[in-house]
Amino acid sequence: MKDIKIQVNDLSLYYGEKKALKEISMQIPANKVTALIGPSGCGKSTFLRCINRMNDLIPSVSITGQMLVEGVDIYDKNVDVVNIRKKIGMVFQKSNPFPKSIYENVAYGPRINGIKSKRELDEIVETSLRQAAIWDELKDRLDDSALGLSGGQQQRLCIARTLAVSPDIILMDEPASALDPISTSKIEELVHQLKEKYTIIIVTHNMQQAARTSDYTAFFYLGELIEMGKTNTIFTKPEQKQTEDYITGRFG
């Protein structure tokens, strides 16, 4: 790995007494797609949420260890969590557009960040929608409600909304699990294009999706990182038997 975007050192997370992540150490490379795989409850989504401190919102959670994003520990008490979330965007399993127009959905973030010029906002909206590969479909109906879009379009709109605030890192939690195959392939294609500019971390239950979209794959089991490596290696010759058993469907 050449350029490390995120360095994780001995990160553990507790829900009260329960240790949900156990001394995770890993390096996430910049401008690559890293997939997190593992059975339900293995900690992959919890880990993803650690990367933008989403778990701060759960009162019983405590975290030890380090999560260094570009060398800065985001759990340091001097770090402003708002800035972290600006820099690290997130796309969820269920698309969650605001009950506003398509335009306002994308312009919302930049507006909050203080951009007022209509011309500038127009530009950001167009660029973001183009990057999310949905501009051509939506350019003539920017004032329509986002809630009238199909599931696949809503998800790409949410990606555009994430891109509009110029993040460095995009976290995706099962972004295509509720979508049909065509919408899924559009999201996957998009992920592929976006990695040129962004570092992407994607949680997926769909092993083929992890294989198709990612450069690196990390396998989690019972809160532990069992193995991380190049996706090509993980899916052809994993080092750990547990990984082999999981990806070949013989788990348990």
Place this chain on the structure above:
Amino acid sequence: MASYFEIELEKLKNIIIKIGSLAENQVKESVKALLSEPVAEGKEVKKVENKIDKLDIKIDEVCQSIFALQQPVASDLRFIMSAMQISNEIERIGDLAVSIIKKSKNIKDKHDLIVKFNIADLARQVELITAKTNACFLTREESTIGEIFVLNKNIKKEAEDAIQGIIAEMKVNSKAVVSGTNLIIVLKHLERISEHCTNIAESVYFMIHAKIIKHEKFDEDKYNN
């Protein structure tokens, strides 16, 4: 309880074992024909040849269906890739054996040349390498893979020596030219069988270790440890 997928893999494995043992029998028959021992009837040989062809196609179909429906990865993927390769090699072994049977029956006065150039020993080694090849697919023992590589090396050398001897014989004895030429073709076939066995051993190695070793220069020590 085995999953549906595991049952499919087991089915594939059994077809390969079956096609492998049919080809091994054909090789045995070909050696008998070469050494003028009583051999199965032509009809029977043809019947087995057809069976091998059908199983070869069946293996392709099963593999295609597993690829399309199960998206195999890691060791499963390697097994299926190897299965396709192996069945292809076995089918060729079967064809070569049939060709040896046909040719051998028509070589007159071959006995002296066979004795003179120790071709019986060579033929027995080819029988052995075929049997070991089937065994190595079944047991996946690395030591057997090593033995196959060593045998192949010997067979190639002995075949080449025999061919050179026959050529020399033909130069001085024109009566030996027709049977000598046919024997050279048979020797080349035996050598090819041995080569196909080695390819199968390489596939088995790939299946076990996920390392492609074909086209690698043979290193005896590497596989004999």
